[in-house]
Amino acid sequence: xxxxxxxxxxxxxxxxxxxxxxxxxxxxxxxxxxxxxxxxxxxxxxxxxxxxxxxxxxxxxxxxxxxxxxxxxxxxxxxxxxxxxxxxxxxxxxxxxxxxxxxxxxxxxxxxxxxxxxxxxxxxxxxxxxxxxxxxxxxxxxxxxxxxxxxxxxxxxxxxxxxxxxxxxxxxxx
Amino acid sequence: xxxxxxxxxxxxxxxxxxxxxxxxxxxxxxxxxxxxxxxxxxxxxxxxxxxxxxxxxxxxxxxxxxxxxxxxxxxxxxxxxxxxxxxxxxxxxxxxxxxxxxxxxxxxxxxxxxxxxxxxxxxxxxxxxxxxxxxxxxxxxxxxxxxxxxxxxxxxxxxxxxxxxxxxxxxxxxxxxxxxxxxxxxxxxxxxxxxxxxxxxxxxxxxxxxxxxxxxxxxxxxxxxxxxxxxxxxxxxxxxxxxxxxxxxxxxxxxxxxxxxxxxxxxxxxxxxxxxxxxxxxxxxxxxxxxxxxxxxxxxxxxxxxxxxxxxxxxxxxxxxxxxxxxxxxxxxxxxxxxxxxxxxxxxxxxxxxxxxxxxxxxxxxxxxxxxxxxxxxxxxxxxxxxxxxxxxxxxxxxxxxxxxxxxxxxxxxxxxxxxxxxxxxxxxxxxxxxxxxxxxxxxxxxxxxxxxxxxxxxxxxxxxxxxxxxxxxxxxxxxxxxxxxxxxxxxxxxxxxxxxxxxxxxxxxxxxxxxxxxxxxxxxxxxxxxxxxxxxxxxxxxxxxxxxxxxxxxxxxxxxxxxxxxxxxxxxxxxxxxxxxxxxxxxxxxxxxxxxxxxxxxxxxxxxxxxxxxxxxxxxxxxxxxxxxxxxxxxxxxxxxxxxxxxxxxxxxxxxxxxxxxxxxxxxxxxxxxxxxxxxxxxxxxxxxxxxxxxxxxxxxxxxxxxxxxxxxxxxxxxxxxxxxxxxxxxxxxxxxxxxxxxxxxxxxxxxxxxxxxxxxxxxxxxxxxxxxxxxxxxxxxxxxxx
Numbered sequence: 001x002x003x004x005x006x007x008x009x010x011x012x013x014x015x016x017x018x019x020x021x022x023x024x025x026x027x028x029x030x031x032x033x034x035x036x037x038x039x040x041x042x043x044x045x046x047x048x049x050x051x052x053x054x055x056x057x058x059x060x061x062x063x064x065x066x067x068x069x070x071x072x073x074x075x076x077x078x079x080x081x082x083x084x085x086x087x088x089x090x091x092x093x094x095x096x097x098x099x100x101x102x103x104x105x106x107x108x109x110x111x112x113x114x115x116x117x118x119x120x121x122x123x124x125x126x127x128x129x130x131x132x133x134x135x136x137x138x139x140x141x142x143x144x145x146x147x148x149x150x151x152x153x154x155x156x157x158x159x160x161x162x163x164x165x166x167x168x169x170x171x172x173x174x
Numbered sequence: 175x176x177x178x179x180x181x182x183x184x185x186x187x188x189x190x191x192x193x194x195x196x197x198x199x200x201x202x203x204x205x206x207x208x209x210x211x212x213x214x215x216x217x218x219x220x221x222x223x224x225x226x227x228x229x230x231x232x233x234x235x236x237x238x239x240x241x242x243x244x245x246x247x248x249x250x251x252x253x254x255x256x257x258x259x260x261x262x263x264x265x266x267x268x269x270x271x272x273x274x275x276x277x278x279x280x281x282x283x284x285x286x287x288x289x290x291x292x293x294x295x296x297x298x299x300x301x302x303x304x305x306x307x308x309x310x311x312x313x314x315x316x317x318x319x320x321x322x323x324x325x326x327x328x329x330x331x332x333x334x335x336x337x338x339x340x341x342x343x344x345x346x347x348x349x350x351x352x353x354x355x356x357x358x359x360x361x362x363x364x365x366x367x368x369x370x371x372x373x374x375x376x377x378x379x380x381x382x383x384x385x386x387x388x389x390x391x392x393x394x395x396x397x398x399x400x401x402x403x404x405x406x407x408x409x410x411x412x413x414x415x416x417x418x419x420x421x422x423x424x425x426x427x428x429x430x431x432x433x434x435x436x437x438x439x440x441x442x443x444x445x446x447x448x449x450x451x452x453x454x455x456x457x458x459x460x461x462x463x464x465x466x467x468x469x470x471x472x473x474x475x476x477x478x479x480x481x482x483x484x485x486x487x488x489x490x491x492x493x494x495x496x497x498x499x500x501x502x503x504x505x506x507x508x509x510x511x512x513x514x515x516x517x518x519x520x521x522x523x524x525x526x527x528x529x530x531x532x533x534x535x536x537x538x539x540x541x542x543x544x545x546x547x548x549x550x551x552x553x554x555x556x557x558x559x560x561x562x563x564x565x566x567x568x569x570x571x572x573x574x575x576x577x578x579x580x581x582x583x584x585x586x587x588x589x590x591x592x593x594x595x596x597x598x599x600x601x602x603x604x605x606x607x608x609x610x611x612x613x614x615x616x617x618x619x620x621x622x623x624x625x626x627x628x629x630x631x632x633x634x635x636x637x638x639x640x641x642x643x644x645x646x647x648x649x650x651x652x653x654x655x656x657x658x659x660x661x662x663x664x665x666x667x668x669x670x671x672x673x674x675x676x677x678x679x680x681x682x683x684x685x686x687x688x689x690x691x692x693x694x695x696x697x698x699x700x701x702x703x704x705x706x707x708x709x710x711x712x713x714x715x716x717x718x719x720x721x722x723x724x725x726x727x728x729x730x731x732x733x734x735x736x737x738x739x740x741x742x743x744x745x746x747x748x749x750x751x752x753x754x755x756x757x758x759x760x761x762x763x764x765x766x767x768x769x770x771x772x773x774x775x776x777x778x779x780x781x782x783x784x785x786x787x788x789x790x791x792x793x794x795x796x797x798x799x800x801x802x803x804x805x806x807x808x809x810x811x812x813x814x815x816x817x818x819x820x821x822x823x824x825x826x827x828x829x830x831x832x833x834x835x836x837x838x839x840x841x842x843x844x845x846x847x848x849x850x851x852x853x854x855x856x857x858x859x860x861x862x863x864x865x866x867x868x869x870x871x872x873x874x875x876x877x878x879x880x881x882x883x884x885x886x887x888x889x890x891x892x893x894x895x896x897x898x899x900x901x902x903x904x905x906x907x908x909x910x911x912x913x914x915x916x917x918x919x920x921x922x923x924x925x926x927x928x929x930x931x932x933x934x935x936x937x938x939x940x941x942x943x944x945x946x947x948x949x950x951x952x953x954x955x956x957x958x959x960x961x962x
Contacts, residue, residue, distance in 0.1 A: 001872040088304040090224035118308065119224025122876035123280070123466070127884065 090119010226875020243294025375428025398720025514550025636930025645728025678718010
């Protein structure tokens with residue numbers, strides 16, 4: 001099942017700073033709760049993992065994150081992640097498109113995210129996935145803003161939420 | 175009012191005798207397959223595919239084998255060594271037991287974990303690592319028919335598309351001609367969605383192979399134990415499990431509804447593992463496995479057309495069906511009937527022209543197409559004809575009840591030959607509908623509706639006047655895997671006049687232990703409470719094809735009656751001997767023979783039976799036993815007239831079924847209380863697909879409602895008060911004139927509900943709603959029409 005969410009938000013930073021942050025894998029990935037980079041394959045490809053819990057189902061997706069586009073001139077980027085659950089419970093695909101424009105002395109960030117989930121998470125969590133994706137996205141936006149402002153990035157969802165992320169690896173617990 | 179020939183003490187036909195089996199069921203003393211515990215028994219759990227279509231790259235059982243208690247992980251490759259990795263379906267298609275390379279639907283069995291406890295087996299299942307390479311599945315059956323669609327069954331040599339079969343019946347040329355010149359033609363496309371049978375007990379088995387004696391005892395949830403024994407022998411005969419070495423036992427079953435007819439891979443794996451390790455193996459599905467993987471019902475995409483005159487005479491019908499069978503055709507139809515008995519779709523109306531065509535297709539969904547409380551696709555057929563009949567009435571502006579009355583087959587015209595070749599045995603459709611209209615107060619309701627419409631309130635009245643076709647079936651046309659669809663009864667009466675009777679059928683809650691006893695009581699006069707009924711053990715019961723599709727009363731019930739009559743003939747001979755008169759001088763009344771004109775000279779059936787063991791006439795065979803295998807001369811054709819009244823909340827779309835009247839004609843009634851119970855259950859299983867149930871798949875083949883949290887089964891809260899009644903036209907060819915009733919309400923009620931809802935919405939130009947009709951669909955339809 002596929003869920004698409006689009007959000008537009010404003011940051012008080014220059015378009016170049018914002019662009020550098022958004023297109024730097026080490027920076028952008030940790031803004032996604034529960035996500036972590038594990039290794040670099042080449043300039044455009046990275047191995048990573050995302051841990052999710054929706055209702056009764058816990059899934060850990062190992063996969064490949066690929067930058068499909070990073071056009072500094074037009075400030076357009078596109079990122080794709082493909083992963084399968086390590087316990088064979090299913091798979092997930094995520095495509096994220098970002099577009100930056102200068103506005104009111106800062107930058108307007110327009111991000112759309114398309115998440116496609118197969119397997120147990122889709123079976124049991126279909127009613128929740130929209131909400132969960134939305135929450136994750138909101139937290140991503142907060143983290144991204146905080147990161148730009150040099151503040152702490154919260155990589156786990158608040159306790160009691162539908163989804164708790166557990167981040168492992170070198171970027172996990174800074 | 176039902177006339178009883180026997181006293182209450184005997185409780186033959188027509189008595190509302192309390193169900194004999196309820197003493198144990200109500201006290202929690204039923205004995206189901208999961209109650210079976212054998213020494214040394216192992217437990218099996220199954221790893222299932224999260225993908226609808228994927229290649230299996232590897233199965234790693236290393237971690238699973240470390241789980242304490244796990245003794246083996248069985249894969250398709252393991253079974254392949256014994257050629258047990260695939261099996262035939264009841265429709266002579268093929269199905270994987272366990273895959274060797276590719277999974278074809280979500281929740282398909284991938285491998286099995288065997289352990290010393292159920293918990294260990296489940297833990298082991300969680301520890302198995304399977305690596306998949308997902309592929310893009312084909313979910314939409316219409317897309318599966320595209321020329322460029324990927325060929326799913328590439329395992330079949332030479333298979334170049336996803337088409338399974340094409341079926342047609344009727345006269346195409348004649349039908350087209352009527353349609354070309356008809357004054358009125360109405361056409362409707364509809365989907366009868368995939369649904370789940372939702373029996374309380376899931377499927378399971380205990381396979382117990384005894385190495386020393388080379389003997390397999392298979393305890394399992396099956397509606398057809400004898401057929402299963404034969405199938406096991408056919409599939410596993412090559413490894414030494416020939417039919418005399420196999421015993422199938424069906425213990426108490428917690429609901430079947432067609433879902434316990436097919437052979438599921440879990441059964442076969444359990445047998446294979448027990449055979450290899452020489453220990454009993456238990457497998458019990460959990461609720462989600464049952465819901466996601468087992469045979470579905472329905473999933474027919476139907477285009478139906480009706481041609482007629484402006485005055486309201488039905489002249490012809492035309493049907494085009496696309497049947498989505500999922501990964502394999504695992505229906506359980508009689509062999510010659512690809513679409514089951516769909517050709518009953520011409521309905522209860524007197525016209526002679528129809529043409530039907532169906533195509534079946536493979537998709538990446540679970541396999542099946544079982545008859546869920548429906549005699550082989552009759553639910554789909556009835557929905558199509560009853561919906562299009564309403565559309566026709568609406569189109570020409572005629573009251574749907576009047577249109578039906580004007581077109582019904584007349585009771586004096588039975589036996590009546592349908593345009594698709596069936597010989598309807600008997601019926602009185604006018605009487606049924608009249609009774610239903612009187613019971614519900616039809617004319618008053620129409621007046622009320624007119625008043626409400628003026629105020630903008632939504633109220634609808636829906637009718638369904640259906641003809642069922644059950645009791646498969648005559649050996650001329652009906653078989654499953656070549657075995658003719660007769661059924662059997664064996665009666666043994668003990669010296670003291672009490673009896674045991676065994677049958678080739680298997681009750682799953684229908685009440686056979688009571689109704690069969692009542693049939694024998696009717697014929698022999700032995701009190702029903704003194705007749706013990708046994709079914710489900712292939713070592714003791716006579717061979718039969720089992721219980722599904724409302725066939726038990728029409729076939730095994732008839733067999734019981736005829737076997738009992740054979741015994742009554744013998745009783746007459748013994749009575750004549752004991753009373754020293756000629757047989758012709760004897761008169762039978764339930765329970766005794768007496769001398770004509772001298773009623774004080776008589777012998778009770780108990781005295782006669784005692785003599786059969788202690789003082790039988792010279793030259794006569796001793797004992798008092800009889801067996802009959804009944805091959806029905808025709809099917810039986812129960813019918814019904816159902817009327818439903820709904821009120822709809824315009825703002826929320828919420829549908830309230832205010833009243834529901836069901837008048838059934840199931841021929842002579844064996845036990846009115848049991849029939850009423852069957853009708854109540856069946857009506858509830860009719861409101862289910864009409865308003866709540868549907869197995870929903872997304873484009874990736876994920877089932878989106880794979881638990882009872884999301885798959886809505888109606889409860890007592892959702893069920894309206896059912897008002898029931900009867901018209902009785904006995905089946906002329908059935909020994910006791912019975913027709914069968916189990917399915918009628920499930921088959922007949924959905925179109926009554928939908929017709930009522932559409933009737934309520936019709937002022938806004940709404941002419942059809944696909945089932946399940948949910949409040950959201952109603953609200954959206956009203957919104958789209960600008961009504962709210």
